Amino acid sequence: MNANHPDLKRMTPPKLSLGDRLYVPQVIAGLAVTARHMAGVVFGDSAITVQYPEDQHIPSPNYRGVHRLNKDESGRVKCVACMLCSTACPAHCIDIVGTTAPETELWGDREKYPASFVIDELRCIFCGMCEEACPVEAIELTGLYDLTGLSREQMIFDKTKLLSVFDLTKDAEPMRYGSPPSRPTSSTELVRDSI
Amino acid sequence: MATITINGDAYTLPEGEKLNAIQAAKLCGVEIPYYCWHPALSVVANCRMCEIEVGAKDPATGEIKMVPKLVPGCQTLAKDGVVIVTDSAKVQEHQRMIMEYLLLNHPLDCPVCDQAGECGLQDYSYHFGQATHRFVEERTVNPRKDVSDAIQLNQDRCIMCTRCVRFTREITHTGELHVMNRGNHAEIDVFPGVPVDNPLAGNVVDLCPVGALLDKDFLHTQRVWFLSKHESICTRCATGCNVSAEENRGSLWRFKPRHNPHVNDYWICDEGRASYKEANNPALLASMYVKKAGTPEPVAVDQAVAATERGLKDVVARGGAVAGVLSPFLTVEEAYLMARYLKSLSPQAVLALGPVPVSGGDQTFAPDKTTGRTGDTSFVVPRPFTIRGEKCPNRIGVSEVLAHFEGEVIGWESLLARVQKGEFAALYVASDALDPAFDEVAAGAIRPRVGFLVVQDTHATPLAQVADVVLAGATFAEKAGSYVNADRRLQYAEAALPPRDGSLPDLDLFAILLARGAGPVRSREVLAEVAEAIPAFGVARGGVVPPFGVVIATTPREGADAGGAAVGGPAVAESGSRFSDPWTTVWRDHGGRKRI
Ligand code: SF4
Ligand code: SF4
Ligand code: SF4
Ligand code: SF4
Ligand code: FES
Numbered sequence: 045m046n047a048n049h050p051d052l053k054r055m056t057p058p059k060l061s062l063g064d065r066l067y068v069p070q071v072i073a074g075l076a077v078t079a080r081h082m083a084g085v086v087f088g089d090s091a092i093t094v095q096y097p098e099d100q101h102i103p104s105p106n107y108r109g110v111h112r113l114n115k116d117e118s119g120r121v122k123c124v125a126c127m128l129c130s131t132a133c134p135a136h137c138i139d140i141v142g143t144t145a146p147e148t149e150l151w152g153d154r155e156k157y158p159a160s161f162v163i164d165e166l167r168c169i170f171c172g173m174c175e176e177a178c179p180v181e182a183i184e185l186t187g188l189y190d191l192t193g194l195s196r197e198q199m200i201f202d203k204t205k206l207l208s209v210f211d212l213t214k215d216a217e218p219m220r221y222g223s224p225p226s227r228p229t230s231s232t233e234l235v236r237d238s239i
Numbered sequence: 240m241a242t243i244t245i246n247g248d249a250y251t252l253p254e255g256e257k258l259n260a261i262q263a264a265k266l267c268g269v270e271i272p273y274y275c276w277h278p279a280l281s282v283v284a285n286c287r288m289c290e291i292e293v294g295a296k297d298p299a300t301g302e303i304k305m306v307p308k309l310v311p312g313c314q315t316l317a318k319d320g321v322v323i324v325t326d327s328a329k330v331q332e333h334q335r336m337i338m339e340y341l342l343l344n345h346p347l348d349c350p351v352c353d354q355a356g357e358c359g360l361q362d363y364s365y366h367f368g369q370a371t372h373r374f375v376e377e378r379t380v381n382p383r384k385d386v387s388d389a390i391q392l393n394q395d396r397c398i399m400c401t402r403c404v405r406f407t408r409e410i411t412h413t414g415e416l417h418v419m420n421r422g423n424h425a426e427i428d429v430f431p432g433v434p435v436d437n438p439l440a441g442n443v444v445d446l447c448p449v450g451a452l453l454d455k456d457f458l459h460t461q462r463v464w465f466l467s468k469h470e471s472i473c474t475r476c477a478t479g480c481n482v483s484a485e486e487n488r489g490s491l492w493r494f495k496p497r498h499n500p501h502v503n504d505y506w507i508c509d510e511g512r513a514s515y516k517e518a519n520n521p522a523l524l525a526s527m528y529v530k531k532a533g534t535p536e537p538v539a540v541d542q543a544v545a546a547t548e549r550g551l552k553d554v555v556a557r558g559g560a561v562a563g564v565l566s567p568f569l570t571v572e573e574a575y576l577m578a579r580y581l582k583s584l585s586p587q588a589v590l591a592l593g594p595v596p597v598s599g600g601d602q603t604f605a606p607d608k609t610t611g612r613t614g615d616t617s618f619v620v621p622r623p624f625t626i627r628g629e630k631c632p633n634r635i636g637v638s639e640v641l642a643h644f645e646g647e648v649i650g651w652e653s654l655l656a657r658v659q660k661g662e663f664a665a666l667y668v669a670s671d672a673l674d675p676a677f678d679e680v681a682a683g684a685i686r687p688r689v690g691f692l693v694v695q696d697t698h699a700t701p702l703a704q705v706a707d708v709v710l711a712g713a714t715f716a717e718k719a720g721s722y723v724n725a726d727r728r729l730q731y732a733e734a735a736l737p738p739r740d741g742s743l744p745d746l747d748l749f750a751i752l753l754a755r756g757a758g759p760v761r762s763r764e765v766l767a768e769v770a771e772a773i774p775a776f777g778v779a780r781g782g783v784v785p786p787f788g789v790v791i792a793t794t795p796r797e798g799a800d801a802g803g804a805a806v807g808g809p810a811v812a813e814s815g816s817r818f819s820d821p822w823t824t825v826w827r828d829h830g831g832r833k834r835i
Contacts (some may be wrong), residue, residue, distance in 0.1 A: 126350030156351040156459045
């Protein structure tokens with residue numbers, strides 16, 4: 045593209061007034077904003093920062109934090125191991141091993157479920173593509189932002205851990221679609237009951 | 240010469256082939272969607288997906304007369320003067336209607352359905368269907384059932400195309416599958432106690448355009464879009480069926496047949512289909528070994544190769560005789576380099592053919608135009624399919640190489656007799672057999688009689704366990720090269736997997752031993768050399784093997800032989816295109832996503 049290309053649009057910078065060119069009024073206007081915020085924090089309650097960790101920050105509802113694997117009404121993992129999330133994932137951090145669902149009463153109406161479901165939270169870029177790709181709303185990104193661990197291995201979340209994130213967050217953040225489990229059980233029980 | 244008009248454009252069709260409108264349109268680059276038609280099966284025209292507008296042009300006046308109703312393209316002969324329209328509003332409306340009708344009771348199973356990604360319903364829904372579903376009644380639910388130990392039927396996904404039924408009636412003549420009940424209640428089923436377990440049964444899974452018939456071996460393990468497909472040759476028997484070896488994350492997951500009218504038509508046998516598993520066998524040799532103080536110790540590749548070279552050179556320097564055993568599992572290129580290496584060490588080296596595994600006799604399925612057929616068979620070219628009793632891929636190819644270097648083909652038995660007489664101070668056995676080829680008896684017979692024993696194999700066979708040097712070679716999936724099948728057809732197989740850790744493809748091992756230098760050896764280059772050196776392989780000049788393979792010369796002679804008819808089958812133009820249903824097309828460019 046050369047300088048005379050017809051698609052190029054020429055912009056003329058706006059003319060500066062005398063006040064603009066002196067700078068001083070602009071500096072004073074900027075300082076006024078700062079002063080207003082300082083006054084708000086000291087005399088009012090308008091601080092944007094929080095006293096973490098004493099105060100917990102509540103992220104916006106569409107914040108993209110740690111993943112969870114949702115459960116259905118019978119406490120089974122909702123995921124059907126279609127691997128669409130791992131197909132969509134740009135960071136290649138989801139690893140799923142699918143298997144045929146057992147022909148038991150609990151699983152009789154299901155065809156396939158994940159024998160193993162692992163997300164490498166360190167590799168994840170929290171883009172939310174997995175959530176968008178999932179046809180059964182099984183994977184969701186929660187508002188948990190304080191993701192910490194003592195080793196790399198701890199940051200590789202397996203199915204049990206991802207299901208326990210669901211138990212941890214289901215009250216604060218109900219599933220966006222479908223209903224949360226009807227059985228109010230302790231998270232450990234739910235984790236043990238599910239596959 | 241037939242001239243037909245498709246969507247207003249005139250096209251000239253090739254001579255000699257009887258084509259229906261679907262085939263003719265495909266040749267001209269126009270797609271007519273279809274489900275129930277298959278080139279090897281009779282036409283029953285029951286899915287109605289291929290319906291198009293058909294007319295005829297009066298040769299005298301040039302006037303076009305159209306048939307008032309839509310006509311199935313699979314049943315329309317593409318003869319001179321035929322006019323077809325595939326993109327009119329009438330046809331498109333019909334396709335939309337058929338798609339809606341086929342999906343009336345269809346479950347929304349794609350996330351758990353193994354066919355997703357290569358499904359006729361998905362592809363045609365996208366291209367010819369509509370996004371809305373007007374049916375509000377309860378959908379019929381049909382439980383899944385097994386039609387054999389290896390095949391599952393999810394009846395509610397079936398579109399009643401009857402391809403599977405026609406296959407068991409018309410190709411295998413076993414007739415296990417049939418349509419039970421009628422209309423809305425129609426189901427595919429087997430008779431009680433008669434499962435679909437003929438030797439070609441697995442093909443019904445490939446034939447099924449949707450996810451109704453499923454291979455239980457592959458069931459729920461992979462998604463097809465992860466698989467990268469490699470054009471390979473089945474090494475389970477001497478037929479050399481063309482297969483697509485499908486790989487993801489360093490493992491093979493399945494074999495699917497590739498069309499080759501001279502060899503396997505559209506099919507593969509179940510035994511061959513299952514042979515992909517050998518490539519994933521955890522028992523494959525994972526290291527090279529050199530015997531130190533009586534016990535084999537794992538060593539690096541270069542040390543093992545150096546030990547081989549040192550040992551063989553020592554023997555030759557001391558005036559000992561060297562013998563080489565070339566198994567019928569080696570590719571032509573490998574056999575050639577191995578023979579050249581041993582002959583370069585010592586021109587007196589004796590080269591022999593390894594054991595040729597045989598189990599049972601040949602089993603031929605010979606479909607014809609009438610047996611078991613019910614529909615219109617005028618477009619069908621019946622071709623036989625033979626499962627050979629000779630369970631190796633390249634006896635003829637290796638024999639041709641041996642005949643070139645030795646003047647004769649020394650069989651395994653006669654070499655073994657000479658070994659037992661103590662004729663050889665060194666023996667180099669290259670095997671790579673699919674099933675371990677050497678047992679304790681062979682090891683006991685050979686070891687005490689040979690001073691220096693090199694075994695190149697993929698398994699730790701009893702013979703490898705007593706060898707001085709063990710070279711870990713490549714499985715069929717890890718090597719690229721050509722094989723000559725029982726009909727003397729030379730076919731090229733791509734490698735589907737990288738070499739296992741600790742191993743090296745046989746061709747590279749021989750190339751290093753021969754000190755060819757200059758980077759990794761390429762099988763095509765070696766094949767070009769073979770074509771120059773051995774007259775029988777002259778047809779592969781330049782290392783080029785046509786897509787359907789080429790028949791090698793019987794008597795040593797110069798010049799190219801452009802294929803010709805396969806034994807027992809009518810001639811098909813070598814340039815003929817590979818048939819595959821549009822929804823199972825090999826997407827080479829997408830080629831499965833590589834993951835890190
Ligand atoms: S949020 Fe993005 S990067 Fe993380 S697992 Fe999901 S798709 Fe992958
Ligand atoms: S989480 Fe959703 S998208 Fe991922 S495999 Fe499970 S069902 Fe499929
Ligand atoms: S048969 Fe095709 S359309 Fe039906 S569930 Fe399977 S993939 Fe989906
Ligand atoms: S099972 Fe598959 S091949 Fe057989 S009739 Fe149904 S859709 Fe066709
Ligand atoms: S393909 Fe022609 S009617 Fe089915």
